[in-house]
Amino acid sequence: MEREGNDCVMPHNSNMTLLNDDVDDDQTTNLRSTFWLDRVGEVILTFNSNGLSWKLVESLGNVATEIKLSDVYAVELTDQGLVHISNIPHATEHLLLGHEKKMYRFTVHGFTRSRSQPSQMILAEYTFGHGNLQTCQMWVNQLSASLNLEVERPKNLLVFVHPRSGKGTGCRTWEAVAPIFSRAKVETKVIVTERAGQAFEVMSSIKNKELNSYDGVVAVGGDGFFNEILNGFLSPRLKAPNPPTPPDFLHLVKDNGDSLVLDEKETVEETSNDSEDQFPLISNLEQSGSRISYSCSEDMDPEFPVPNERFRFGIIPSGSTDAIVICTTGVRDPITSALQIVLGKRVKLDIAQVVRWKTTPTSEVDPYVRYAASFSGYGFYGDVITESEKYRWMGPKRYDYAGTMVFLRHRSYEAEISYLDVESDETNFTSKRNRHGSLLRALRAPHKPERYICRVNCKVCNEKPDLTTTGVSGLTPHLCSEKRWVRSKGRFLSVGAAVISCRNEKAPDGLVADAHLSDGLLHLILIRDCPHASYLWHLTQLSRRGGSPLNFKFVEHHKTPAFTFTSSGTESVWNLDGEIFQAHQLSAQVFRGLVCMFASGPEV
Numbered sequence: 058m059e060r061e062g063n064d065c066v067m068p069h070n071s072n073m074t075l076l077n078d079d080v081d082d083d084q085t086t087n088l089r090s091t092f093w094l095d096r097v098g099e100v101i102l103t104f105n106s107n108g109l110s111w112k113l114v115e116s117l118g119n120v121a122t123e124i125k126l127s128d129v130y131a132v133e134l135t136d137q138g139l140v141h142i143s144n145i146p147h148a149t150e151h152l153l154l155g156h157e158k159k160m161y162r163f164t165v166h167g168f169t170r171s172r173s174q175p176s177q178m179i180l181a182e183y184t185f186g187h188g189n190l191q192t193c194q195m196w197v198n199q200l201s202a203s204l205n206l207e208v209e210r211p212k213n214l215l216v217f218v219h220p221r222s223g224k225g226t227g228c229r230t231w232e233a234v235a236p237i238f239s240r241a242k243v244e245t246k247v248i249v250t251e252r253a254g255q256a257f258e259v260m261s262s263i264k265n266k267e268l269n270s271y272d273g274v275v276a277v278g279g280d281g282f283f284n285e286i287l288n289g290f291l292s293p294r295l296k297a298p299n300p301p302t303p304p305d306f307l308h309l310v311k312d313n314g315d316s317l318v319l320d321e322k323e324t325v326e327e328t329s330n331d332s333e334d335q336f337p338l339i340s341n342l343e344q345s346g347s348r349i350s351y352s353c354s355e356d357m358d359p360e361f362p363v364p365n366e367r368f369r370f371g372i373i374p375s376g377s378t379d380a381i382v383i384c385t386t387g388v389r390d391p392i393t394s395a396l397q398i399v400l401g402k403r404v405k406l407d408i409a410q411v412v413r414w415k416t417t418p419t420s421e422v423d424p425y426v427r428y429a430a431s432f433s434g435y436g437f438y439g440d441v442i443t444e445s446e447k448y449r450w451m452g453p454k455r456y457d458y459a460g461t462m463v464f465l466r467h468r469s470y471e472a473e474i475s476y477l478d479v480e481s482d483e484t485n486f487t488s489k490r491n492r493h494g495s496l497l498r499a500l501r502a503p504h505k506p507e508r509y510i511c512r513v514n515c516k517v518c519n520e521k522p523d524l525t526t527t528g529v530s531g532l533t534p535h536l537c538s539e540k541r542w543v544r545s546k547g548r549f550l551s552v553g554a555a556v557i558s559c560r561n562e563k564a565p566d567g568l569v570a571d572a573h574l575s576d577g578l579l580h581l582i583l584i585r586d587c588p589h590a591s592y593l594w595h596l597t598q599l600s601r602r603g604g605s606p607l608n609f610k611f612v613e614h615h616k617t618p619a620f621t622f623t624s625s626g627t628e629s630v631w632n633l634d635g636e637i638f639q640a641h642q643l644s645a646q647v648f649r650g651l652v653c654m655f656a657s658g659p660e661v
């Protein structure tokens with residue numbers, strides 16, 4: 058057997074770090090053996106609390122290659138088979154010559170990161186060969202036992218696949234990532250939908266007991282499909298009060314004799330306060346006289362607490378826009394999504410509650426609640442989604458076509474919007490927000506170029522909410538008082554409320570570059586009627602990385618936890634997470650970090 062050279066080859070795009078022997082010796086070594094690493098050569102393999110590291114036996118240097126246990130998603134004992142045993146730099150030559158040996162083997166599955174796109178995770182596997190089966194088995198047992206201690210990782214998932222989403226590749230996308238789940242020993246119950254609304258029905262009718270047997274739900278599809286699953290989950294389980302509204306808005310609704318309208322001080326029955334520690338803002342509802350309650354159906358199906366830290370949502374992108382997955386994982390990549398799911402990543406996501414009071418100007422008041430994870434938009438956005446439905450056969454290109462058609466029409470709409478003003482009152486941003494000067498600046502100056510971008514371990518999102526500040530669902534009566542409501546009336550080309558930045562391929566920085574995944578604020582963007590050319594300029598800025606789409610006189614940008622909308626005309630089409638939503642009059646609020654995603658946030 059030839060051993061030539063002593064260089065160690067780092068896998069392409071490796072995220073592995075270099076260790077020297079001194080560092081290694083400081084760790085408690087669990088195992089150390091000599092193996093043949095496929096395509097590298099004979100190595101000394103060490104397993105310690107840091108993870109796995111290996112070093113070529115004949116290496117003159119003392120560097121080793123390492124992979125952290127947290128970056129390993131599976132370990133498998135493979136059949137006896139061939140291992141390429143040649144050392145570098147002549148490996149290619151030997152591989153071509155078929156320099157290999159039959160051995161017992163085990164494979165460690167992990168990932169590396171793309172150099173050009175740090176959020177993108179690339180599958181990596183390392184196959185170690187040994188003459189003794191028991192040695193391989195012992196390593197596999199030890200590594201598997203350590204992986205089992207990673208309690209955040211899911212074991213059982215409900216997976217919905219939308220076969221027709223995007224370019225109609227939902228099933229193929231799932232087939233491409235399914236081996237990652239089986240290698241990681243994650244059980245999956247897969248439902249391939251046959252029609253719109255099916256995932257909603259399954260999620261809303263599934264018994265809490267069964268839902269509890271899953272660690273989460275995965276959507277293989279686009280934003281609209283995720284929205285459907287989210288609504289199916291929340292609609293029967295989250296009993297939250299309606300959004301706060303200005304007094305005249307409520308009167309308007311009440312005057313119409315609607316008995317379902319909750320008074321702001323009315324208390325919804327509560328059965329548990331488990332969420333208090335994890336979601337202080339949401340538990341703060343109680344302080345404002347309103348409470349979240351959990352459902353408990355008549356046949357004594359156990360309650361399912363919402364919010365719920367354990368139960369998470371995953372998205373494997375296969376849609377037309379995939380803005381939610383880009384914002385939560387950093388890329389539009391099924392492999393990255395699958396890895397973040399099996400590795401048990403977690404990030405909290407704000408959810409907007411949108412209550413439609415009237416569908417059309419003449420319809421009866423009939424409150425209807427929907428939830429949105431990314432965006433709600435009226436005017437231009439509603440028209441584009443309506444127009445695009447006519448061209449579904451075009452696939453994702455329908456949005457370009459519909460967008461152009463709607464832009465050319467240049468329609469504006471008369472409407473009245475009221476929003477809770479939390480930006481102008483500095484006394485509200487006490488304690489923590491004051492201590493983070495940059496956060497305060499980011500809240501005060503919507504048009505300032507300085508942007509505090511949401512990223513992995515985001516300070517803004519992780520900031521413990523201050524109960525005296527603006528709170529999402531924890532709005533105090535003080536914050537909802539009349540003087541806090543600011544009214545904007547006129548003709549608008551569009552009215553938009555972004556929950557997250559909504560980054561996508563058409564708008565690389567998103568609609569609002571400095572929006573956060575869970576800061577408890579909506580970004581209300583009002584585009585007032587303006588010349589066609591000015592609007593084009595705004596749209597052009599949206600499509601450019603580093604553009605300033607909000608820096609126009611005809612654009613209003615308000616960070617707010619709640620707003621109301623009343624159309625003064627007959628048009629009533631909204632776009633909720635990419636789906637049509639008819640609403641002549643609505644109110645909305647955001648719940649901070651209401652759901653948890655299997656994602657780590659973007660590496661920007």
Ligand SMILES: Nc1ncnc2c1ncn2[C@@H]1O[C@H](COP(=O)(O)OP(=O)(O)OP(=O)(O)O)[C@@H](O)[C@H]1O
Binds near residue numbers: 222
């Ligand atoms: N089997 C199915 N056939 C037709 N429509 C379906 C099916 N399953 C789900 N849907 C619906 O299709 C809609 C769009 O799904 P999805 O978001 O995955 O696709 P998309 O191409 O990205 O569209 P969008 O851009 O609207 O998000 C969802 O609202 C969902 O309810």
